[in-house]
Amino acid sequence: MLSEIHPSLLVHKKITYLNMESCASLITLPNQIHMESLEELSLSFCYKLEKFPEIIGSMDCLYSLYLDSTVIKVLPISIELLSGLEYFSLKYCENLVSLPVTINGLKSLQLFILSGCSKLNNLPETLGQLEKLDELDLSGTAIRQSMASISLMKNLTELDFSGCKVHSKVQLPTLSGFYGSLTRLNLVDCNMEEGDIPNDFFDSFSSLTWLGLSKNNFVSLPGSINHLSKLEFLLLDGCKRLRSLPELPSNVISIYVDDCVALETTSNALRLCYSTLSEFSCLNCLKLICCNNLASSMPKEFLKAMAKPKERLRFEPINQFGMVIPGGEIPEWFQHQSETSSIKIERPLDSCDNKMVGYAVCCVFYVHESQCIALLRISCRVTSIVFANEPAIYFEDNCRKTMSDHLWLFYISAKELNQDFIELSFAQNYPGLELKKCGIHPVYKKELKELKPRAKKSSSSSFWNSYELDEDFLGSTADVDYDGVEDEDESYFSADDELPKPKRLRSS
Structure with a gap:
């Protein structure tokens, strides 16, 4: 040696x-x-x-x-x-x-x-x-104090302070000199408490696209976060004291609030970003799902937004949407359901005035407590074809345990599943993940206008059952604008519409 x-x-x-x-x-x-x-x-x-x-x-x-x-x-x-x-x-x-x-x-x-x-x-x-x-x-350093030198770095685009909590909490550096340069700011696990983020802190970040604030101890966020006009990714998972979200910027693509167990309301947090949002995950946010505002507004707004392609600041337009929420039942409007982790259907035929544009897909899963360190993953596989982008969700942070069953719901374009029979199978890479049920539902262009909320007895296991779709409505996230068909009537998605209030989740 x-x-x-x-x-x-x-x-x-x-x-x-x-x-x-x-x-x-x-x-x-x-x-x-x-x-x-x-x-x-x-x-x-x-x-x-x-x-x-x-x-x-x-x-x-x-x-x-x-x-x-x-x-x-x-x-x-x-x-x-x-x-x-x-x-x-x-x-x-x-x-x-x-x-x-x-x-x-x-x-x-x-x-x-x-x-x-x-x-x-x-x-x-x-x-x-x-x-x-x-x-x-x-x-992971012991740096905690404000550093004027950082604000002098005019070309700095990525700054990572995550895990800087040795001995005491991090004091945010003076960053007013950044102006338009910083695009990625990581303040995960910095022991920040309520009031540690100044009200005007985000005013100078005109180019910020990625913001990590996970695993901190604040109760709320300053309203100035709405000034981040280019923000696309927001990580708040593990903020166990966070109770509410302010209004968020209009270009957000992904929001993670997993394990924000105290989160009770989003107010109008998601109102401006429905047209761009493609990922929303709220594992173990039982209080949030019980809230009337989320249960009544999120489904109809997402359905409206998913009917049009997204325009990204830095990416090509996409038409994908995925959501993870507490829930133990496949939504009743899913035409095809299975009590196992796989399902097979015959591809529906298009008619002259009603084109199928995609599929809504979902599964019910549960994550058991485990001591594994490996990254857990659930994926949706399609038999007999190669998926360009195989839908999948990941469970990090030593495989967090879910406090109840959860529902993973997403959309697949019909262009990716162009075959006579569609067979989907959900798979996991670790036995600590249990897959219970799954479903698939054809999404048609014409029926996107047929959303008719009406009062219905809700299930205690899923807020999706707090509203009902008309029997002809067959989907949620179609890419209808790609072939030039415009949405002629958006009034049925008016922000003032009221959906029936859900019953609270049954405590275990």
Whole structure:
């Protein structure tokens, strides 16, 4: 096993690539390094390596440096000589306590990863002089205080503070200088409580498209989140004290509020984003589903929105929709239902005035408590054909347990299932997932206008049974506008329409 190297190696003039990963017995390196042609150097997983050598002379060619999982405490002042460095990774350097002030010499640095440096509690002000820095990962560090240097990084697009909660909660940095640059902000698991997010905090993020606020302790969000006009992905899962959502921006694609067990109301949170929303997941949000406003407004608004293709800020138009909600019964308006995890139907025939445009699909599932670490997955497979994008849902965070049965409902375009017989089977990759029932329902263009809410005795297991569709209404999410057919009458989806109020879920 390699325990040392000859000093001549680190002054070689022609070597362009040097990989010494996983040299577990390597404790020290020669005191100096000067490799004029070196482009990439990796010392990752040298678990006993305590010191990086002094840099002598120019090493402009070096563009990537990996020091992950070493026991380096400090970097040499001469690090500034790596003026061509673009990628610098120090992941899980758990003994690293500080960065040198000469870090500003890394003029070409674009990606700086410090995740898991659990003893690093401050950054030098000179870090703000790295004008080309595009992504800064501070997840799992001990950094908690506001840093004016971050606001000086005019080109920074991704900032990750997730898991920065050592000793005390994170104090959000002053970010007003970002203006339109930041697109991704990760504040997951930062021990933030009510009032820790200032009311005007989101006012400066004109380009933010991804926002992670999961696993925090606040009760509400500031209304300024609605100013994030380009926001597409919002993660709030695991915010166990969150009670309500403010109105959300109109371009949101995905919303996750799984395990927000105190969430009672969305107010008008989803009102503006119905036309773009394609993913909504609320595992274990029993209080939310019991609320009249969600049960009465979400189905009709989604049905209206799914009748038209979505226009994304950064993606091609799509016509997909998926939702996970508490519920133990297949909605009664599903024409074909099975008490197993698979179902087969004959493809319905189109008529001259009534074209089938897709299928509504659903299954009922339950996640048992388990100790597994692997990622759990439920997928919907179609026999005899290859699915371009196989519908699937995932269960992360050590396989969270569901507190009741849940319903996964989504839409598949008829263009993807163009065959005489349609056979769907739901499968899971772990026995902790139990698949109980499934259903499929043809979606026709003509019947999209036939939604007729009427009073009906609701089931205690699913809020979808709190309203009923006309017997001719056969779907929820058709891609009718793709062939030029416009929705002639949207009045039946008026926001002022009232659907019957559901009964509350029966407590177990």
